[in-house]
Amino acid sequence: MDLAQHLSFTLKSLRQSRGWSLSRLADETGVSKAMLGQIERNESSPTVSTLWKIATGLNVPFSAFITPASSAQPIFDPQQQAMVVKPLFPWDEQLRYDHFSITLAPGACSESTPHETGVVEHVVVIAGELDLRIEGKWQTLLPDSGVRFAGDKPHAYRNSSGETVHFHSLIHYPR
Known part of the structure; x- marks a missing residue:
């Protein structure tokens, strides 16, 4: 799984494990529902700033979005x-x-x-x-x-x- 796929999978998994809709995730993170949907569908790569907002809103470490196998990838x-x-x-x-x-x-x-x-x-x-x-x-x-x-x-x-x-x-x- 490449980094973009991992971001997509992790975001969707974290959202669903909380039972949140994309609207709730948008409210919690300050990131638009449209952008979150694009990330979940692997149609867009978030900026570093956007990824920090998502991690903070989900109350997870930033590195949660990085696979161990690709941890050396910037x-x-x-x-x-x-x-x-x-x-x-x-x-x-x-x-x-x-x-x-x-x-x-x-x-x-x-x-x-x-x-x-x-x-x-x-x-x-x-x-x-x-x-x-x-x-x-x-x-x-x-x-x-x-x-x-x-x-x-x-x-x-x-x-x-x-x-x-x-x-x-x-x-x-x-x-």
Whole structure:
């Protein structure tokens, strides 16, 4: 099963296991019913931002949409490839975390909807300069620096430089 098929199958399975209609899923995720239907039918690939909204609305880790066999495959915005997310470690149910390697193209910005209540995110910059908005305030992180913050509030990542920025995101989910 390729990644697009896995996304389609996982989304439909998660929705049906909850007994939700596409309308309810749209209400819970903030993603349109039409887009959700297209993803379920494998007619459209969601952007990274859309996939985060879906995962948050379903209260599942982002990596739930990535098959273990393809865990090394990056997930990217199919239109722009402005943000590339590559899982470094598969979802760990016991430790309850996701660990991603992320790159942002020059000028790219990604708004993140709040994750589940109690989620804590750690961001560490590997290369380049990352602008990170937490609680409405932008801060710039340089290589070998990081920050930990409550991921259950709106936050954003921005690359205002002319070079690609590379960072890691470790996300802890509460029990």
